[in-house]
Structure formats: structure tokens, C-alpha cells
Amino acid sequence: MTGAPARSTATRERLARAYLLRVAEPPAAALSAFVGRHGPVAAAAAVRSGDCPERVRDETEARRDFDRAEEDLAAGERLGARLVIPEDDEWPAWPLLCLDLATCRGVPGVAQPIALWARGEPRLDESTQAAVAVVGARAATGYGEHVAGEIAYGLAGQEFSVFSGAAYGIDGAAHRGALAADGVTVALLGCGLDAGYPAGHVVLLNKITEKGGLVLSEYPPGTAPARHRFLVRNRLIAALSQGTLVVEAGRRSGARNTATTAGALGKVVMAVPGPITSAMSTGCHELVKENRATLVTSLEDVVENVGKLGVPLPEKARPRRSTDRLGPDALRVHEALDRREGKSAERVAVESGVSLGRVRGLLPELELDEFVERCESGWRQAGRRRARQEETRDRRKEGR
Template identity: 45%
Template sequence: MSGSAAAVTSEERAARAVWSGLVEPGDAVAGALVEAVGAAPALDWVRRRVAGSCTSTDGAWEQLEQRGGDLGPHGRRQVERALDRWAPRVARAADTDPASWRSEAERAGARVVVPGDDEWPAGLQGLGLTAPLCLWVRGAAIGPALDRSVALVGARASTSYGDRVAFDLADGLVHREACVVSGGAYGIDAAAHRGALHAGGRTCVVLAGGVDRAYPAGNARLVERTVTDGGAVLAEVPPGAVPTKSRFLQRNRMIAAMASATVVVEAAWRSGALSTAHHAARLLRPVGAVPGPVTSVASVGTHRLLREGVAVCVTDAAEVMELAGLVGTDLAPAHAEDVRAGDLLDPHARAVLDVLSARTPRSADEIAASAGVALSQARGALGLLELDGVVVRVGGLWRRAAVRRP
């Protein structure tokens, strides 16, 4: 454990885990109490208040009132109302037992990440008192990856155009060493995660329910692949928590806060992806939108963002990296390289190149099967692509060449 992580006591970590199941995401009153005196003392005080063993005029309340000034002039009334909200869960002993949350984490194969840990996402600080009290995480460490990340979000009922754009954007971002963040839903989210995984890169799935409840269930395999292939799955609610409409909306604020920029690929007039974009705009984070056919209902929302000046038009990964301010170490080919290596190729070579990534070498047999061409055609295309410097041979395997932008 690092020095900063060691500064977080086990009692504080356990208390924050309890708080994550005690209150709903984005509860500013809970955030103020925890910030004022710490998660463990605040939890103890709430338990005693609900049990009736202390009053609103005891020393603990005075301390909270003195140090919890962020609640404003009506702080006492807000806390009293919050206690009414929290009381049903506090009354259930299992909901406030740190030992039960540790067993839940072990069962789900998750860990609890809190402020002060090295992997706590720096961007969450922008949420102030509504920031998550902790994160439940499965998979790789999230902090370093999220320091260089882009959120790709959009419609669940996406079109083939939107799916392809999301997949290609994710692929291009990974080749530029960025992490792709999304919500694990059908449509654009799934296409973005798949594009990142196909390229051998990092992706982060942010769930509205517990990390042990992939939603939708049809994407459970994708979520598990994210964990096994070096990505991460996270949530601010404990394992077993059910995704609800309000939790989806709160999840969107977290995606917007963690990523360096948010890009909406497709969205209808009323779409959860638009709420993510507006959260990012309120946090003064860059927002991009991909234009689509003017006749497509799936692009009405993205065009709305562009028309209202909320988003900047982006059409490829290079433009997204520029939008996010992450262009300093762009390792992907320049536009001229992309055209030479892709658009002017014959159909067989184009198909072969499309199934290759710069991170994961593949055999000629695998490439032929994935590209839908004969083995002889795949080998011929690979030879030509190698002469052009577009692909490289690694032993008996092949991958795309990573060309550094001058």
C-alpha cells in the first residue's frame, strides 16, 4: 500500500463503504457531514440519532454544525430531513455493519477505493459535496488510467453508423494511449468498450448498480471481459445494489467528472447521454459531439448539442484528443497516414487491416477468419501492408505498426 493510501484508516474505509449503501448517490448532506468530521464519527452520530440515544443539541451536533458550514443557513433543517431519509436503512443492522460490507466486497471480487488512495480519480473533486463517498472497483487500478481518459457515450438504440463510429473512436483513442470510459449499456456504450478491448487497451465500465450486477444482463460477458482484459468496472453503490432511474442519472455525473472529455456519438432528443454532456459542461470539461445524418432520429440530440454550443464537432480520434487536451503524446498515425494506409487499399487489404490492432499480434489464420478472406488473400495483403510499413511481423504473428506523429 502506498503512503497516501496508508493514510486512510481501516475504520474510515469501512465507514465510507457503509455510507455508500446508507444514502443515495449524490447526497450532499451526507457529503457535508463526512467532510466535516470524518465518515466514522458521522456514521456513529447518525446511528445514535436514529436510535434516539442523543439529541440535536448534544456535543456531536454542535461539532457538526460548527464544521459543516457548507450546508448553509438551513443546515440543521437539511440534516433533520436527511435523517428521516436514512432512518429505514440505519434501522437495519446489516446496512451499517462494516463486517458485512467487507464480506460483500470479497464475494464480488471488489475493493473499496476512497479519497486519499492513489487510484482515487482526481476528477471527482469537481463534484464537491456530491462526490461519491467511495468507489467499489473490480479489475485494474483506475487512477492512472482515468488521468488520461475520454468518455464515449450515446444512444442505447444506436444505428450501425453510430456503432461503427464509437468502435473506431475507441480504437483510435487506445492507440493514442487513452482510456475509454462509458456506462456498459447497449448501443454506443457497448461499441465503445468493444473498440477499446479490440485494440488491446484500457476501458472503464461505470455501473449504476453494484459491480456484481451487470446491467443490462445481456452485456454481462462484456463486463467480465473488461475485468479480465486489464480494464476496470466500478460503481458508487455497494454490491447487490439495483440500478434505478435516479442512479443512472447520478452515474452520468460521475462519468463526466472522471473523464478528461465527454463525447456524445449518437443521442435522441431526450437521452441520458445528453445529461452526461450537460454534467461535463457544468464542470467546465470539454464536450464533443459526432454529427450524423440529418434524417436520423438517433443524431437529433448530438445536433442539438452542436447547435446550442454545448459541444464541439468531432469526427475522429485525433480531434477528440485535441478536444481533451491530450495531444502531447499522440502516438497514432497522422491523417495522411490514415488515408494512405486505409482508404486507398483494395478490399482484401482493407478488410485485413481493419481486424488488426497495434497491441495484440494475430496469426494469419486468425486474420483471414476475422476478415472473411481466404488465407492466401490474407497473406498477400499482409505482405503488401508490411512493405508499406502499415503492419509489422512479430515472430509468426502480425499487428499494426504504431507510427509516432512527428
């Protein structure tokens, strides 16, 4: 930045990072660490001159003469996008910390991004405060899209941001579900913000930014989509959310890759089951079988797993039959009785195989609890009506 002495530090840092973002194909572990040590301006100068450690040179040598930082920032502005850099208040330093920790532990390919291109109103850090990634197969089934949409809708309704990758299938259904609940949804792309990819989701991406969501990418404007970029992008989906939910995934899929990365980053990984006859659920089932993901079957499960603090979990509604809490003898006595005709204690003893003494002790207990009643000819089961009243009373007791 030698030619621009009048520029503010902030501008120089942004220009330096824009340059570095284009010079190195992410994830650039050595460069990322180099920038961390020396700051973006000095690091950019060193990279440009080639006067940098060999590993940094390896990552930057091929494109180091491509200084299009000014153009990129201008192009971003035309797209309504900003370059969010670690020096900005909205940089999500805390969620991205897991990338450094994983890199230190030797996990490959999860280096920090140098900066992130962002389109949309919300502050990036705020949108990651309570965030769940909902990802899955492009060739999703109707079942998978339904589930993704419903869970994303529910998450958005509970103030979670829904992160996904803007692909067809599950990703699209997740974004749409969050939008339908007027929630915040964040799309992470594996190409430039202007790539118009996937073509059928250009309208969806515009809608996301118009309706209070974010579209993010670490790739400069003009970068074309590529398979390796989607894999690289997946680490950001995993890092920026508290947990990753895989709704449908084939045996080999990008969604499984996101799940594996999320696991390596120490994040919660969840998978939705489906019919074993559906190839689109195979990846989810394998994640569970390999203990890489927790099986979840409802919005409540997802919320419980990502553990949003301060939000009380709705108690699970468990259907209960009133005789459930009876002991084995009491159950046998109860079943030996008839609904209409009365029976003597002696007959109940013979039919139930419970000793007469015990039957004589149990019948009044069961009467107290309104399971049985006396009648002219002996004992009989109490009517259904009573059992139902009893259930209602119980629920009231339990405050439901």
C-alpha cells in the same frame, strides 16, 4: 465502530464509508460535505446516532439503521471487488475535485461520491490520467456503433482510457473498441457490481476486468438498477474523464444528460454528427446547435479537443490542387491556355480578359513554376506529370 477497538484506522474508515454508502442514496450533498469536515468515522457515528445536522439527517434517516458494512465488504471481496475510499492512494481526488467546485457553484446533484466500488486491476487514479468518456444511445444505429468502436479503438491506441456506462448500443461498442486495442476501458454502473445488468453485457463486463479494465459503482452490492441511478452515475463518467464524446443520442437521452453534466463540470463535451434523417443523431445535433458540444468528426478532433499533453497531433492531410495558390489573373491566364496547342500572348490576353502587359509578365512566372511551357506555336499548359512532380516536391519541402 465502537465494537471494534482493535481495528486499524484504515479498516475503520473503510467500514464507515461502506456504511455511509448504503445509508444515503447518492448523491448526498450534505452527507458528503459532513464527511469531508469530520472524517468518515466520526461522521458515521453521528449519522448512526441521529446526532447530526438536519440536512444530513434528511439524507440518512430512512436507512440509518441498515448497518451492513461488514457484509458489504465481504460481498465485495467475493465479487473480486474492493471499496476505494478517499483515504486510499488510488482515489482519483484530482478529477473528482470538479464535483466539489460545481457543487459550490450551485450545480445540483453532483456531490462527491462517499467511496467507489471497483473491480479490476488498474489503479483508479491512473486510469483517469488520460481518459475520454464515449457515450450514446442504447438504440444505436450500425453507423453509431461503428463510429463509437473506431474512435474508442483509436483512443485506446493512444493510451487514453475509455470510460462509458456499459449500456447496450454506443456504450458497449465503445468498451469493445477499447478492448480490441488492448486498451484500458472503465465501465461505470448505475447498480451494484453484482446486479448482472444489463443482462446481455455480463460477459462484456467480465471481459473488461479480465483484460485490464475496471468496473466501478458507488452502489453497494445488491443495489438494483433504476433510472435515477443512471442519471446520478452519469456525473461520475463525466467527472472521471477529461472529455465526454456523445456518438449518438436521441432528442432525450441519458447521453445528453451526461453531456450536460460534463459541461456543468467544466469538461470538454463533443458530439459526432450524423444524417439529419436519423433520429439517433438528433441529440448530437442539438448539443452542437445549443453550443453545448463541439462538433467532432475524427479521432484527431477528439484528441485535439481533450488536449492530451505531449502527444504531437498528426497534421491534417489536405488535398491540394497545384493551381490553388495562383492569383486570379494567373488562374485566368492558365485556364485560357490549352494542354496541346500553343497560343500567343495576345490571344491569351483576349481570351482571359487579362491585359496583354500582365499576360506577358505572368507567362514567364508561370513557366518558372512549371504551370505553363513554351512550344513552337506559343504557350501551353504544362503536362499533368509536371504538376504532380511539383506537388511531390512541395510535400517534401513541407516535410511530409
